[in-house]
Amino acid sequence: MNKNRLISSRIEESTPTEGVNLFSMKTGLSDAFTLRGSFLGGTFFADKENVCVPVVINALLDHGTRKKSKKVIRDQIEKRGANISFSPGIFRNSFVVTGLSKDISFLVGLLAEELSDPAFLVDDLALVKKQILTDLENEREDTESQARRLLSREIYPEGHPNRSHSLDELVELIKKVTLSQIKAFHKEHYGLGDFIIVATGDVNHKELEWMVKKSFSGWRTVKSGIPKIKPSTPKKYFEKSLFIAGKQNVDMFVGIPTGIDDKHKDYNALNLATFILGGNFSSRLMTHVRSEKGLTYHIYATLNGATDGRDGYFLIGGSFAPELFKQGKEATLLEVKKWVNVGINEAELNSKKQTVRNSFKVKMETTTALSSTILANAEDGRPTRYIDEYLDEIDRLTLKEVNSAIKKYIHPDKLVITSAGSIK
Amino acid sequence: MTKTQKRAEENRHAYPTKILNGPSGPDPYGRRSSGARFHFPIYDIYFVTMKATKQKHPGFSFVRSSGGIHEYTLNKNGLSVLVKEDHSVPVVTFMVTYRVGSRNEVVGNTGSTHILEHMMFKVSKNYPRDHARTFLEKGARQNATTWLDRTNYFHTLPVEYLEDNIGYEADRMRGALFLKKDLDTEMVVVRNEYERGENDPHQALDKEIWATAFQAHPYHHSTIGWKSDIENSTVESLKKFYDTFYWPNNVTVTIIGDVETGKALSLVKKYFEKVSRSPNPIPPMLMKEPKQEGPRRLVVSRPGETNIVGIGHKIPPALHEDTHSMQVLGTILASGKSSRLYRKLVDGGLATSVSVFGLPFHDEGLSVTYARLVRGVKHEQVEKVILSEYKQIKKSGVTKSEIKKAQAKIMCEFSFLGDGSYAVAGSLNETIAMGDWTFYTEFLGKIAKVGAGDIKRVANQYLVEHNSTTGYFVASKDVSHIKV
Numbered sequence: 001m002n003k004n005r006l007i008s009s010r011i012e013e014s015t016p017t018e019g020v021n022l023f024s025m026k027t028g029l030s031d032a033f034t035l036r037g038s039f040l041g042g043t044f045f046a047d048k049e050n051v052c053v054p055v056v057i058n059a060l061l062d063h064g065t066r067k068k069s070k071k072v073i074r075d076q077i078e079k080r081g082a083n084i085s086f087s088p089g090i091f092r093n094s095f096v097v098t099g100l101s102k103d104i105s106f107l108v109g110l111l112a113e114e115l116s117d118p119a120f121l122v123d124d125l126a127l128v129k130k131q132i133l134t135d136l137e138n139e140r141e142d143t144e145s146q147a148r149r150l151l152s153r154e155i156y157p158e159g160h161p162n163r164s165h166s167l168d169e170l171v172e173l174i175k176k177v178t179l180s181q182i183k184a185f186h187k188e189h190y191g192l193g194d195f196i197i198v199a200t201g202d203v204n205h206k207e208l209e210w211m212v213k214k215s216f217s218g219w220r221t222v223k224s225g226i227p228k229i230k231p232s233t234p235k236k237y238f239e240k241s242l243f244i245a246g247k248q249n250v251d252m253f254v255g256i257p258t259g260i261d262d263k264h265k266d267y268n269a270l271n272l273a274t275f276i277l278g279g280n281f282s283s284r285l286m287t288h289v290r291s292e293k294g295l296t297y298h299i300y301a302t303l304n305g306a307t308d309g310r311d312g313y314f315l316i317g318g319s320f321a322p323e324l325f326k327q328g329k330e331a332t333l334l335e336v337k338k339w340v341n342v343g344i345n346e347a348e349l350n351s352k353k354q355t356v357r358n359s360f361k362v363k364m365e366t367t368t369a370l371s372s373t374i375l376a377n378a379e380d381g382r383p384t385r386y387i388d389e390y391l392d393e394i395d396r397l398t399l400k401e402v403n404s405a406i407k408k409y410i411h412p413d414k415l416v417i418t419s420a421g422s423i424k
Numbered sequence: 425m426t427k428t429q430k431r432a433e434e435n436r437h438a439y440p441t442k443i444l445n446g447p448s449g450p451d452p453y454g455r456r457s458s459g460a461r462f463h464f465p466i467y468d469i470y471f472v473t474m475k476a477t478k479q480k481h482p483g484f485s486f487v488r489s490s491g492g493i494h495e496y497t498l499n500k501n502g503l504s505v506l507v508k509e510d511h512s513v514p515v516v517t518f519m520v521t522y523r524v525g526s527r528n529e530v531v532g533n534t535g536s537t538h539i540l541e542h543m544m545f546k547v548s549k550n551y552p553r554d555h556a557r558t559f560l561e562k563g564a565r566q567n568a569t570t571w572l573d574r575t576n577y578f579h580t581l582p583v584e585y586l587e588d589n590i591g592y593e594a595d596r597m598r599g600a601l602f603l604k605k606d607l608d609t610e611m612v613v614v615r616n617e618y619e620r621g622e623n624d625p626h627q628a629l630d631k632e633i634w635a636t637a638f639q640a641h642p643y644h645h646s647t648i649g650w651k652s653d654i655e656n657s658t659v660e661s662l663k664k665f666y667d668t669f670y671w672p673n674n675v676t677v678t679i680i681g682d683v684e685t686g687k688a689l690s691l692v693k694k695y696f697e698k699v700s701r702s703p704n705p706i707p708p709m710l711m712k713e714p715k716q717e718g719p720r721r722l723v724v725s726r727p728g729e730t731n732i733v734g735i736g737h738k739i740p741p742a743l744h745e746d747t748h749s750m751q752v753l754g755t756i757l758a759s760g761k762s763s764r765l766y767r768k769l770v771d772g773g774l775a776t777s778v779s780v781f782g783l784p785f786h787d788e789g790l791s792v793t794y795a796r797l798v799r800g801v802k803h804e805q806v807e808k809v810i811l812s813e814y815k816q817i818k819k820s821g822v823t824k825s826e827i828k829k830a831q832a833k834i835m836c837e838f839s840f841l842g843d844g845s846y847a848v849a850g851s852l853n854e855t856i857a858m859g860d861w862t863f864y865t866e867f868l869g870k871i872a873k874v875g876a877g878d879i880k881r882v883a884n885q886y887l888v889e890h891n892s893t894t895g896y897f898v899a900s901k902d903v904s905h906i907k908v
Binding site: 027028029030031032062070071074075077078079080081082083098099100127130131133134135137138139140141143244245246247248249280281282287290291292293294295296297298319320321324351352354355356357358359360361362363364365366367368421 | 510512513514515554556557560561562563564565566580581582608609610611612613614615616617618619620622623625726727728729730760761762770771773776796797798799825828829832833834835836837839843844845846847899
């Protein structure tokens with residue numbers, strides 16, 4: 001039993017209307033609130049012919065509804081000093097609303113209207129497509145984004161949700177998005193069913209229940225669920241580089257699919273091990289590659305892409321001057337090999353357990369971090385108490401479990417290394 | 425969706441360089457990207473203010489209170505202390521702000537303040553090497569940043585570790601050791617930080633705009649410094665810089681969080697009182713930028729895809745009476761999707777994003793409007809639209825509803841952007857650097873008083889051609905001059 005129930009005991013939750021799960025937590029922030037949420041309907045649910053449809057829909061959501069023009073809506077939001085934003089995702093699309101507590105009822109209503117009844121005007125579609133296309137073209141010179149995109153395409157097969165499309169593919173797909181595709185996708189996937197709302201700040205749960213019920217009930221229910229994903233398997237060791245002219249920094253990524261999602265019994269052990277390797281300034285990578293050898297400003301290791309039943313991947317990211325790239329890569333791989341072959345020791349394990357527990361306390365001092373944590377937990381389908389129980393699970397990890405996880409899932413002879421910058 | 429979209433509105437001059445851009449790349453200020461205004465949390469714990477002022481704290485002189493924050497001076501050495509209690513969570517932020525930044529550098533040692541910041545994490549007289557890491561082990565959020573007017577070191581950590589942290593900061597204030605072997609590795613680290621910035625078209629343009637706008641004043645050069653200065657820094661020059669500026673009478677420490685004021689002050693006294701005041705006065709930076717007498721223009725052309733227009737105008741120092749009017753003007757121009765330039769440029773299909781960076785600094789600074797161009801749009805066309813909007817405001821002013829909207833936006837952002845002890849300390853850090861920390865507590869009140877007449881007046885005074893520096897970032901397909 002977790003004797004430090006910092007967070008979960010302060011969270012209220014209910015289902016104010018069918019298909020909507022509402023969570024709220026009052027914090028010390030006075031007079032203001034953050035409302036964060038998500039629903040299924042991301043790019044993975046789009047037809048294979050055009051996975052970009054959800055992306056364009058997302059960009060059009062704040063371009064007016066059938067009742068109000070975009071000018072009116074934007075004025076209404078901004079004269080209250082508030083903000084409503086939307087982000088597309090692979091499985092889940094998300095939204096964030098911020099504002100003063102006195103306006104929460106109005107803003108919840110407006111959020112519901114923007115999501116359920118967007119205008120989808122042909123002129124706005126043309127405008128948004130032009131903007132997205134420009135951003136995609138600009139991304140060609142972004143070394144970090146390009147190296148990362150390259151990695152995902154090497155370690156995952158086509159059709160896997162963790163595999164990015166190439167920029168060329170995306171450019172062509174965006175051009176082809178039509179209004180009828182947009183309307184059809186919206187009708188099929190935008191609705192209640194797996195809809196989560198998290199409100200933090202100066203909020204009252206009973207009042208929120210009333211607002212959500214008033215604004216969202218009556219909206220259609222959509223069928224949704226995430227299909228089972230076939231896990232990817234690691235390849236042989238492989239390196240791939242993309243030359244981008246005129247860049248003074250090279251971005252490098254090292255990765256391997258783990259084959260497990262974040263609910264797997266080995267996940268926490270592997271995650272803690274990865275944190276020891278590259279989770280903060282006192283990690284092995286920062287200590288040896290940066291502080292001792294002075295090869296990089298920034299290097300880290302993490303596990304990604306393992307939510308919603310996806311088989312995730314282990315990832316190292318680092319930046320190097322072109323003339324130091326080879327040394328930097330070798331120094332990184334040396335640390336990975338030591339980590340795999342020798343493992344971690346008891347002192348490291350205990351120290352990092354303490355770090356995780358204490359840093360959780362520190363992170364949770366902000367309303368933003370709280371709402372993100374509560375939402376992520378809910379998206380993962382876990383009970384609210386898990387937010388605190390997670391710390392107990394970390395405390396129970398043994399040295400044997402952590403070192404076994406490293407050896408089981410990380411194979412230096414199957415790593416993929418990608419880089420982008422002015423190197424040949 | 426794309427990384428470019430997410431970064432589209434970032435605009436900052438010589439963005440405060442940090443010792444670490446962590447795995448999640450934390451922005452120490454939790455700063456949002458759209459434009460740049462000051463955002464401070466609203467405080468309503470007034471009764472605590474009254475209680476604190478009546479108590480005496482041995483060794484300290486009470487200076488003043490404002491907005492729930494109390495200022496004291498440590499009598500022995502002139503160290504300034506700001507304290508605010510917040511018992512909502514068992515966490516505290518301890519921040520040390522040295523009133524030295526890249527404005528204190530000269531040609532030949534640009535970047536010194538920042539390299540010194542990196543070196544401060546290495547060895548300190550009474551602590552083992554890399555002792556700073558132990559705070560990470562204890563769960564601290566830790567970093568340091570350098571900018572134009574100040575350098576800060578901070579930890580947000582469980583309150584039980586505050587004393588150890590205070591002791592460490594006091595020790596490295598005058599006990600840091602600068603070894604050549606540490607400088608040899610750290611120079612390469614800093615150079616990579618520089619290289620990463622150079623990869624970003626926006627940062628590259630911003631650097632050049634400031635370098636062109638300021639020809640004498642040290643705001644001319646980016647805080648990261650010029651590359652050759654980074655590479656040629658020496659232990660001796662860093663030590664000289666340290667011995668000139670790193671003294672308690674040139675520092676404000678800020679303590680925000682779950683600690684009683686008396687306890688916080690007694691810990692500060694225990695560890696900082698033994699640090700002597702500077703033997704010589706801290707040298708002031710007296711350079712004033714000569715009056716600009718005509719428009720300045722520049723182009724940065726590099727291989728790539730991104731095209732940007734940046735139009736900068738000189739603006740007064742932070743403590744000038746026109747600052748708040750400029751902040752409201754900047755919001756009306758480009759903050760949010762109902763702002764004038766967003767409607768003309770983004771909704772008009774000419775730009776993917778537009779923002780105004782007008783953060784006020786200790787000395788005369790710049791307000792720069794940035795627009796990222798949609799593919800195929802010409803720089804001249806976007807510049808024309810921006811200048812036309814300026815002309816419109818100078819001629820006809822702005823409406824009352826625009827002002828109200830801007831004020832509401834600023835005030836709302838203040839409410840939740842100052843979320844948590846770190847955000848409060850971070851905001852105070854910038855206003856300490858400006859020259860008066862109460863800029864922070866009085867900001868909202870002054871914003872509320874800005875009227876239409878103020879906006880028209882400052883637009884006519886500052887958004888004028890002879891005061892401008894205009895830069896284009898031009899994506900070039902010609903790579904023949906590039907050496908790989």
